[in-house]
Amino acid sequence: MDIYINNEQDKVDAVGLDNLVKQALEIGLELIGVENDIEVSLTFADNEFIQKLNCQYRNINQATDVLSFPLEEGFEFGQIAGCPRVLGDIVISLQRAEEQSIEYQHSLAREVCYLAAHGLLHLLGYDHQIKQDKRQMRLIEEQIMSRLNLMREQEEEE
16 A cells, blocks of 8 residues: 655644554555555645635635545546556645644544545545435544544534
């Protein structure tokens, strides 16, 4: 499994987050049963960077916490022998993650890993438009957080 992490921001201290995020992604892939050679790219951004992407790709001119860009969405690509299955890219605003960690009263590490797990599930085709699908995503996200020992102290109502 190849996980590439880029830090394209300097507003939030990202030391140590890369290893936790890699663990979150590895656990997520294991829980879902994705065993092939996988490649994922994840970028830590600031609010300005993610706002530009959100505007360009979703026509929403505001910062968000996480964006996913699945490579396989809408296409039936076969995996080339000897090459990894490239799932796509995840972008996380560390500024937004820091704000949300304060709002939800948990650690920045928990928030960033949760967003990485959420982004990974989108790369794999999961969605949360329907209540049942949202519950399924939430369950997997919380299983990942549990395996990382990054559970919330209080469960928030969804």
